Amino acid sequence: MRILLCLASAAGGIGTHVADLAGSLSAAGHDVHVATDPATRGRFDLPGDAMLTVGEVRAFGRGADVVHAHGFRAGLVATTAMATLAPFGAGVPVVVSLHNPIRGSGSSPRRVVGEAAARGVVRRAALVTGASSDLVADARALGARRAELAEVPSPRVPTLLATDRAGWRAAHRDALLARHDLAGETPFVLTIARVAPQKGIDVLAEAAAGAPGQWGLVGPGQQDLAADGPLHLLGETADVTPWLLTADVLVVPSEWEARALVVQEAMAAGTPVVARRVGGLPDLLDGVGLLVDGPQEASAGPLAGAVAAVLDHPDRAAHAALAARERARGWDGLDDSATRWVQRYRALARVT
Template sequence: MTRILQVVGHAAGGIGVHVADLSAGLRAAGDAVRVVVPAATAGRFDLGDAGSGGVDTRAWPVRSSPQAYARGLARLRRVVRASDVVHAHGHQAGLTALLAAAGTGVPVVVSWHNAILARRGPGALAERWQARRAALVTGASQDLVDRAAALGARRSELAPVAAPAAGRFDGDRAAARAVVRRALRERGESGADPATDPATEPASDDGEVWILTVSRIAPQKDLGVLVEAARLVQREGAATAVRWFVVGDGDAPLRAELERAAEGLPFHLVGAREDVPAWMAAADVLVVPSRWEARALVVQEALAAGLPVVATDVGGLPELVTGCGSLVPVGHAPAIAAAVTHLVTHPERRADLAARARERFAQLPTSADVVSAWRERYASLAPAKR
């Protein structure tokens, strides 16, 4: 049995899903897993049983004051000393874990799930320090692995992340669209515009092509470009009706700005949803306009659902999308509009890419594969503890 300490910072998306899935798999395999995490993140994800010591929110250093942070690091150091290996997820957690583990002899793995786009300043310095101090740096996409190696990491590896929610909708396209219409009808009761809400339309909407984006509302996701693309598609006036959905919440002022920009368009910001697999099954195309992504879980889920993907040519997206979708330049609304229009007007192409998407997903690592790979990495590091 290996005593594994998982350290997670403030997370709202893929990192939390991954750590919950990995921790559950490790526990099932007989390892002792403790997760140190901020209280807000612990409340979002099923990271383990707090009562049995599986989740520890007190050992996460709080930055309310230098004194409080120092006390938190001291608590975390005690937890580190009781572990065989520490696995930190993300830059914030990586920096915190390495500070707490300094001088203990306990090996620290840092998994990078996101890129630090700035090449100067405190963030870049912290990135370099992590790369050089960690026993192992893993990247969720190859560009992160290459970045760690360039910064002087003694060992860097690709560590793909599985998509545990992929393919979980139990029903056909008609059932999925009924779920979406019902959700939008409920939303309409709280102020949706009936003129553009498909919940007010007849159930026979199979002629429409539905474009889906699942994303936090944040600057990195570049959703303003998505609105521009939707307006360009509408301006073209294709014979087939097109409707756009964005599932996810986040920055409230940015959401308000997007709503203003999308006025008059069949474009729906529907907020966070727990039934994303149903929206995947109801849609025809997934669009990812982000400025940067690793091997995004949402893209893996779309592949499992047989959705063609239009995504920006950045990070780990080409590793997933090539052969089963279209890659477009960052920030280029006309390119997104052209790719979407092509798929809207060529249903046979959508069908071909849907089959290719499912084939691609079948080649990706499963949760069991990911757990097995991590157990091997931990075993290779734990003997170096002292």
Template sequence: MSADRVLLVAGPATGGVAGHVAGLASGLGELGWDVSVFTSPLTATRLGDPKGPAGSAGSMVDVVPEWPTGRHHLRSSLLRLRRMIAGATVVHAHGHQAGLLTVLAAATLRRRPPLVVTWHNAVLGTGPKRRALALAEQLQARRADLLTGASSDLVARARELGARDPQLTVVSAETPVAGSSSSTVDLDAELGPRRGPLVLTVSRIAPQKRLDVLVDAAALLSADVLGVRWAVAGDGDLDLLGELERRRNRANAPVTFLGRREDVPALLARADVFALASEWEARPLAVQEAMAAGVPVVATAVGGVPDLLADTGALVEPGSAPALAAAVRELLDDAGRARELADRARARVAGLPSEDEVTQGWSDRYRQLIRLGQ
């Protein structure tokens, strides 16, 4: 008897969502599921080669990188996704784009498998575009058999839009492994000799991340803390990166944009404080990784961040460079307080479900939905 087939659907991503889907795909394969992933070429880079290994465990996953790249490609992508949905036992879409594409592709099927949609981010913006996106949210909320959100405000939003029993979901973060000495040497070469504390941010280059606020905070901090350096690990919008670099140069802010990194554990091992200036986040994996590594965290009080950090980090209002700079400075000035927060954060993360536990939880949810649909 062949294994039940789970189809994971994920749009373009390279950060936490892509890592979560890669880990889920690999873990489900180990639990005996026949796993397929419909995604973009960008996200496929986190999943291994098509029909090849995905994730750290190397389980076999069928990766189909045929995400629509334009209106001319939309019809063929929807048809391919529709065929994959028809051949699946259960379908799990990750993110708003994936959720919308999946419900549209499944709409004309006479019989379809149970459909799960997980929202990892809020829909931001104003005006006509925001209203159109709200209609897309509503369509997902009403068509999904199970809608889950990575933060409580996303769950509340789904309930408001008519979702049946929306649920909170946990995205795990494994404890980072300390980097090698060669990674440390490379970091010294990029940032120069260490003369003061290092503040680290791991983030996509995207408007939502409010890296403009971060640059301004770094400039303010440098006036009070001798030799401070601020490193940003992550890639993304190149035009925005150019604007941020010009802003940094005008303010003489000690910020280095490192680009995409594969040695984040080594960066965390060197960091004195981890900081995040985002306009909105669900349960950011980068923050969980910093907590697990014992790095004190300063982050904006948005989305699911307060629930994640609780009393183990410093929370500041979004959009305020002075507030961000002041909170970072307080932790740099008070080593005892920084150690206390870091220790509490490490203990809190240790109590969260592991990646294996999260995967087993999803497998159990899928089985329950399949039983209900029979």
């Protein structure tokens, strides 16, 4: 098949997902191009040279079997471009994958404008997918003709599942902590996230001040954070695997997440997870992790309490983490996920 993927500027998980999907589709023999901006293309080594503009998506999409846009912004460009090639409901099918909810709250201008734009995008698409079940519900509420769940896999999961956690920790954990002036005998509480409002780093720092253990943050954007607080700033790394295996608990304080890659990876590593009950995290963690309810502004105390519960009951936490690891063994890998996408594409090409 000839497949055009569309992606707006990205620096995190969505870009990683599109790169993984493009690689798996290409390896399976499909002709894959990505329409995006030069910085994103270079960051994720994406194939093709099309820019994410209406004109270039229209030109590249004209000869495609399917156009697959990731996110509302890319979906707006793709549906606008392809609607001009053929009457509504005919021609090259457009798939729109949602990875984030509409921003803004209540009846704020941002929310109202965002919903109006999103409604037009999802109604033009032949298929809308959500990375979590709440995004699928959002798409249906906005008027999508067809909406379904499409889980986004992490490429690190197979390696983590194959790793002997206990053996790795015995050989490497204390040395990694010592290199960052952390004590091996003290429980280590980890968060992996970029510094952004959605990620709840302020809540994390507040929770760290009132909880046992030594808390650390790994991820980009830490240069503006206070270095003398209760949260150890551990910088950015290309491979988070050693940190996941070192941690005694992973904490996810985000205001919202879809099918968070780092949570998938922690589950595969056998690391207990504490997270807020938001977005797609219950899809992953119900029954095998600790989920904290309540508003973002009041979540520091419950997060700290949940971490304390994990550390106070290591046998119970280990049992839950083992169940989480077994759940992860049943997930699709990158190639299986790409195969499912090709099945969707071909079904749409026959129907449209």
